[in-house]
Amino acid sequence: YTFSVAQDMTEFDARITAFRSSLWGTLGGVALLLLAVQWGILRWGLLPLKHAANELGAIEEGMQTRMKGRYPPELQTLTSNINGLLSHQREHLERYRRTLGDLAHSLKTPLAILQSAAENRDGKTDLPNVVLEQVERMNQLTGYQLRRAATSGWTVLSAPIAVQGVVEKVLAGLHKVYADKAVKTLTELQPGLEFSGDEGDLVEIVGNLTDNAFKWCRGQVHVLACSKAGPRNGEMDLFIHVEDDGPGIPSEMVRYVMQRGRRADSDIAGHGIGLSIVRDIVQLYGGTLEIGESELGGAAVHVWLPAGPKG
Known part of the structure; x- marks a missing residue:
């Protein structure tokens, strides 16, 4: 026996079509909602950048001097x-x-x-x-x-400077300049020691101190560079020590140079100009400069430079 069952598929197809229409409408609505949410998130996320751009524009126009807004x-x-x-x-x-x-x-x-x-x-x-x-x-x-x-002071985004290379380069030049004196130099340079400021400022400090030492020494100069606790806050600073066996620095010159804010306008050729430059640079970095007597019999100059800018 053969049994055949037939049914009209029109209603079934209509329901499938309605379901598909409803599904596409729902998916379209969800997609629009997601796009709106994404647009809102991007707008909210990029709002600080827009605010930063507005502040930079105000700085360019001279309306403000720095960025003051609160940022993420x-x-x-x-x-x-x-x-x-x-x-x-x-x-x-x-x-x-x-x-x-x-x-x-x-x-x-x-x-x-x-x-x-x-x-x-x-x-x-x-x-x-x-x-x-x-x-x-x-x-x-x-x-x-x-x-x-030309003194730079602390500079953001600057690479650290290898102290040993700067000192050795300066001493090599001075040995050529003062070749007739046949100066004997004792150098103690801590390996890997770095300075986080401007290289030109470090060259000025080392150059002026060692030039004075070579100029006034009788034949011996001692240069030390290492990391050492500073006299102000006890933090580890860059310590530079230069001494010689010369006649030393007159006490009146030391008192004059160490006066904060004093210019070297009345200094004569000799220690004055160089020490005044070193003093200005050290003060700019918030460091410490001390001048005393050397165990070799001449002058001893101590410089402490902070490892980096405060705050």
Whole structure:
């Protein structure tokens, strides 16, 4: 026997079609909802960047000097570095302005002496010697102020400097300059020691201290560079020690150079200019400079430089 069952599929197909329509509508609605949520999340997530861009625009227009907004942790490093760069730029500009003012003030006295000598025609003034003396004086002042203006200080995003390489390079040059003195140098340089500031500033410190030592020594110079607890807070600082067996530094010169904010306008050729430059750089880094007597019989200069900027 054969049994056949038949049923009209129209209603079934209609239900399938309705289900598909409903499914596509639901999926479309969910997709639109997800897109709206994603758009909202992106807008909310990028809002700090937009705020940062607005603040940078305000800085460019001179309406503010730094980024003041509160930013999520992911952007705080970026905004801190930007503020550091802005502060560093302002400090440099202010230093240049002060240096120009100091230079203009320093040159008044030599120029007044030259003018007085030129106007004095009684024959008693040795004009050539006066001119040579004052020109040398102005050269010293100009060199000092230019090197003072070039001091960088702490710089964000700067690579650490290998201290040993800088010291060895400076000493190699000085041995050539003072070859006739046959200076014996004892160097104690801690391997791997680094300085997190500007290389030019470190060269100025080491160069001026060792140049004074080579210039005034009788034949021996001792240079030490290591990590050592500083005298101010006990933290490990970069310690530079330079001593020689020369006549030493006069106590009046030490007192003069160590006065904070004192310019080297009246210093004569010798220790004064170089030590004044070192003093200014060390003060800029928040370090410590000490001048004393050496066990070799001459001068001993101690410099502590912090490992990095505070705060």
